[in-house]
Amino acid sequence: MNSTTFSRAMARGGALGNERDQLKEAPAQAPERILLAHGSGGRLTQELVRNLFLPAFENPQLAALSDAAVLPELPVGSRPVLTTDAFVVDPPIFPGGDVGYLSVCGTVNDLSVAGARPLYLTWALVLEEGTEGELVRCCVEGAQRAAAEAGIAIVAGDTKVVPRGKGDRIYITTAGLGIMPPNRAVGDARIAPGDVLLVSGPVGDHGATIMACRHELSGEALRSDCAPLNGLTEALFSAGIDVHAMHDPTRGGVVTTCHEVAQRTGLRIVLRESALPVRPAVLALCEVLGLDPLAVPCEGRALIWVPEGEAERALAVLHARGDGRDAARIGRLTAASTDRAPVAIVNALGVERPLDLLSGAGLPRIC
Amino acid sequence: MKDEAVYTDARAVRAVLDQLHVAAARLDRQVTFMEVCGTHTHAIGAAGLRRMLPANVRLVSGPGCPVCVTPVGYLDHAEALAALPDTLLCTFGDLFRVPSSRGSLEKLAASGGRVRVVYSAHDALAIARANPSQRVIFLAIGFETTAPTIAAVLAEAERSWIANFHILPGNKTIPPALRALANDPDVRLDGLILPGHVSVITGADAFAFVARQHRLPAVVTGFSPADIARAILELVRQRAAGRAEVVNHYSRVVSAEGNRVAQELIGRFFESGDAVWRGLGTIPGSGLTLRAQWAHRDAARIPVTLAAPREPAGCRCGEVLRGRIDPPACPLFGRTCTPDEPVGACMVSSEGSCAAWYRHERLGTGADTHSVGAQR
Amino acid sequence: MCLAIPMQLVDRNEHEGVVELKGVRRHVSLMLTPEARVGDHLLVHAGYAIGAVDAEEAAETVRLFEEIIAAEGSSEDAHPEFDEGARRGDVNRER
Numbered sequence: 001m002n003s004t005t006f007s008r009a010m011a012r013g014g015a016l017g018n019e020r021d022q023l024k025e026a027p028a029q030a031p032e033r034i035l036l037a038h039g040s041g042g043r044l045t046q047e048l049v050r051n052l053f054l055p056a057f058e059n060p061q062l063a064a065l066s067d068a069a070v071l072p073e074l075p076v077g078s079r080p081v082l083t084t085d086a087f088v089v090d091p092p093i094f095p096g097g098d099v100g101y102l103s104v105c106g107t108v109n110d111l112s113v114a115g116a117r118p119l120y121l122t123w124a125l126v127l128e129e130g131t132e133g134e135l136v137r138c139c140v141e142g143a144q145r146a147a148a149e150a151g152i153a154i155v156a157g158d159t160k161v162v163p164r165g166k167g168d169r170i171y172i173t174t175a176g177l178g179i180m181p182p183n184r185a186v187g188d189a190r191i192a193p194g195d196v197l198l199v200s201g202p203v204g205d206h207g208a209t210i211m212a213c214r215h216e217l218s219g220e221a222l223r224s225d226c227a228p229l230n231g232l233t234e235a236l237f238s239a240g241i242d243v244h245a246m247h248d249p250t251r252g253g254v255v256t257t258c259h260e261v262a263q264r265t266g267l268r269i270v271l272r273e274s275a276l277p278v279r280p281a282v283l284a285l286c287e288v289l290g291l292d293p294l295a296v297p298c299e300g301r302a303l304i305w306v307p308e309g310e311a312e313r314a315l316a317v318l319h320a321r322g323d324g325r326d327a328a329r330i331g332r333l334t335a336a337s338t339d340r341a342p343v344a345i346v347n348a349l350g351v352e353r354p355l356d357l358l359s360g361a362g363l364p365r366i367c
Numbered sequence: 368m369k370d371e372a373v374y375t376d377a378r379a380v381r382a383v384l385d386q387l388h389v390a391a392a393r394l395d396r397q398v399t400f401m402e403v404c405g406t407h408t409h410a411i412g413a414a415g416l417r418r419m420l421p422a423n424v425r426l427v428s429g430p431g432c433p434v435c436v437t438p439v440g441y442l443d444h445a446e447a448l449a450a451l452p453d454t455l456l457c458t459f460g461d462l463f464r465v466p467s468s469r470g471s472l473e474k475l476a477a478s479g480g481r482v483r484v485v486y487s488a489h490d491a492l493a494i495a496r497a498n499p500s501q502r503v504i505f506l507a508i509g510f511e512t513t514a515p516t517i518a519a520v521l522a523e524a525e526r527s528w529i530a531n532f533h534i535l536p537g538n539k540t541i542p543p544a545l546r547a548l549a550n551d552p553d554v555r556l557d558g559l560i561l562p563g564h565v566s567v568i569t570g571a572d573a574f575a576f577v578a579r580q581h582r583l584p585a586v587v588t589g590f591s592p593a594d595i596a597r598a599i600l601e602l603v604r605q606r607a608a609g610r611a612e613v614v615n616h617y618s619r620v621v622s623a624e625g626n627r628v629a630q631e632l633i634g635r636f637f638e639s640g641d642a643v644w645r646g647l648g649t650i651p652g653s654g655l656t657l658r659a660q661w662a663h664r665d666a667a668r669i670p671v672t673l674a675a676p677r678e679p680a681g682c683r684c685g686e687v688l689r690g691r692i693d694p695p696a697c698p699l700f701g702r703t704c705t706p707d708e709p710v711g712a713c714m715v716s717s718e719g720s721c722a723a724w725y726r727h728e729r730l731g732t733g734a735d736t737h738s739v740g741a742q743r
Numbered sequence: 744m745c746l747a748i749p750m751q752l753v754d755r756n757e758h759e760g761v762v763e764l765k766g767v768r769r770h771v772s773l774m775l776t777p778e779a780r781v782g783d784h785l786l787v788h789a790g791y792a793i794g795a796v797d798a799e800e801a802a803e804t805v806r807l808f809e810e811i812i813a814a815e816g817s818s819e820d821a822h823p824e825f826d827e828g829a830r831r832g833d834v835n836r837e838r
Contacts, residue, residue, distance in 0.1 A: 216769065217767055217768065218767070218768045218769070219767040220766060222766070222767065281767050283765065284764040284765035284766065284767040287748050288767060288769065289486070347415060348377050353413075353415050353726075354726065354727070356725070356726055373808045373809055373812070374808070379812050381815070404745070406746065487789045487790025488789065488790075489790045490790070509789075512793060513789055515775050516772075516775070516788065516789050516790065519772060519775060519791065562745070564747045564786070564793070567747075567786060568793060568794075619797050619800040619801035619804055620786050620794050620797070622797075626775060626794050628775055629793065632774075
């Protein structure tokens with residue numbers, strides 16, 4: 001199977017100017033089923049690019065159809081920031097989004113919590129032969145919807161098709177490019193004892209929604225929180241908040257992120273259980289399956305470390321936004337201590353106990 | 368249900384604990400109570416209740432964790448069955464990481480073994496229905512709370528003529544284990560916190576013998592911090608007054624006679640037999656085996672070759688399960704045996720005493736566990 | 744040894760029903776609680792309803808704890824430096 005980029009397929013396709021105008025009018029269309037030939041660079045690949053990807057991902061770089069996307073100069077003094085990610089979700093479509101939407105949000109968010117302004121994404125698919133075209137179309141539209149929300153452009157892509165049984169419908173890999181404005185310094189090295197930990201909204205929505213789908217539990221209130229975070233993070237910077245560090249608690253949830261930060265900084269993080277925002281439906285789902293909301297992934301939340309003196313102002317900025325209205329202060333940073341666990345939680349009774357990483361996958365339990 | 372918030376209300380718990388400290392001052396010596404049920408162990412740990420108790424009240428964890436008391440031999444047997452042609456194992460997630468003599472079900476699955484995790488025995492039956500050419504074997508563990516669900520699935524398998532569904536019997540019952548503990552001269556208990564959900568099935572009266580024959584105060588209670596604190600207070604009061612009664616504090620779901628439908632279903636499919644409890648040895652009449660008329664459902668009758676089970680050296684799960692030592696006294700605890708790399712079953716299950724201690728009672732990062740004094 | 748949580752029965756047929764807790768719904772078998780009526784709160788374990796919640800006894804237990812709280816009076820938070828307060832709302836953490 002030969003690899004192909006959108007650009008080469010279109011280069012073989014013919015006159016570009018008229019087609020580009022036509023593309024703007026046509027809605028994104030997908031074949032009924034994905035065949036091996038869709039990945040082999042020939043006619044079917046061209047159709048996929050022309051009928052599905054180009055109409056969805058409208059932007060000058062992609063429409064230029066080169067072998068690689070030539071980007072405008074970056075603003076003077078800004079540093080490029082690059083990230084990559086891979087997305088595998090079962091089920092690929094879920095309440096609140098799909099893996100296409102998720103792939104763009106996840107990449108945008110990696111850049112955003114690093115303190116960067118996301119600009120461009122690449123988007124590469126590995127499709128399983130026999131996958132329904134409608135699923136692919138849904139993911140493509142989801143990706144463009146997220147790109148529009150985040151204000152970024154998907155400027156390069158690729159498609160491969162593997163034989164039936166060698167993949168799980170759709171895998172997506174991305175790379176994301178952003179810029180770090182001059183004089184902005186965000187990172188774990190800035191976290192200090194006395195800092196406060198904020199979360200931008202209720203935790204566990206995404207993971208709970210996925211687990212509900214997998215275990216045939218339903219709930220109208222269960223919806224992935226999947227969303228781009230760059231609006232929220234830039235709001236903090238625009239308000240002049242001295243953000244020390246940020247992370248998005250994806251795989252492994254809040255507890256995993258806290259452990260990583262504690263390890264990298266050598267500090268202790270103490271969370272307060274009664275301060276943690278969790279939607280009742282997510283709590284209920286966790287009760288039913290025996291999960292801990294702190295270990296359940298989020299896909300549209302930021303953990304934010306700020307100095308104590310900035311906490312109130314930061315919360316005010318977040319509360320003024322729809323996607324930050326449930327933001328809360330959930331923990332504090334202290335110096336490490338050999339006889340105390342690096343991450344701990346104070347429960348409703350005021351007792352502090354260690355909060356450990358999950359061992360093994362979060363499997364449903366009877367006891 | 369309204370007003371559930373009161374069960375986790377810190378004011379309720381502190382109020383009960385205040386009364387507990389007053390009552391404990393009237394005791395003439397230290398007392399040791401055992402919470403039998405692993406879910407209680409987990410709840411006590413999560414609430415941090417141990418360190419809020421008076422100095423003369425000690426709580427030890429009992430053997431009520433079905434994963435922890437599943438013997439290594441059962442896991443070996445499951446692995447041997449999974450290796451047979453056209454055979455598919457189904458298991459609760461709880462058993463997935465428990466060490467067998469040579470591996471675990473998780474490792475078996477990773478190397479291509481045919482094992483599936485299910486949330487319910489009902490899901491295992493659905494897998495059998497969907498795979499008629501496969502012999503599906505469900506690993507039947509759990510106490511009286513889970514046993515009737517397995518009996519119900521067997522009833523449905525019979526009713527729907529699903530011939531390829533089997534179980535490997537491993538269910539156990541609590542009252543014989545309590546008798547064994549009460550009769551063990553090395554285990555000196557002053558009272559019991561009885562399992563809440565087992566009692567939903569058996570009824571509180573099933574535990575009356577604990578007071579009548581063994582002179583032990585006992586309380587059936589729920590799993591909230593307020594419920595558990597209130598149960599400990601009742602035990603202390605009874606001890607101080609020299610009484611021994613079984614009291615039901617979980618009357619919102621536990622009745623005196625229990626769930627008759629569930630009991631009938633259990634009795635239809637199972638009979639009592641001897642069972643091996645990891646760490647406690649054989650306890651007569653404590654296991655549920657399939658009655659002879661259901662032999663066609665019994666995976667224990669399928670011929671397999673089994674090697675002698677290998678218990679991990681140094682593991683003191685047995686003494687932990689009997690409440691004779693606290694987990695930190697085991698030389699492996701927190702060192703070679705952690706939730707990430709468990710050696711014994713007590714560390715695998717999140718309700719196992721060792722896992723619960725590691726997660727909730729440990730203050731440091733290693734095996735150095737502080738003795739829990741009161742922290743108010 | 745038994746994760747079981749109370750959920751409300753919102754629909755049923757002969758052998759099965761749908762139970763709900765805070766908007767999360769699942770199917771359960773009613774084979775162990777054949778007398779359950781829509782509206783009852785049932786204890787759910789491993790996909791089965793194993794018993795019903797006695798509403799009167801539940802109310803009585805709640806009253807008991809409320810009296811205990813009232814008799815004690817108010818008490819302070821153990822960690823006064825946090826000023827966000829409780830945000831979890833009422834949560835049923837019974838297992």
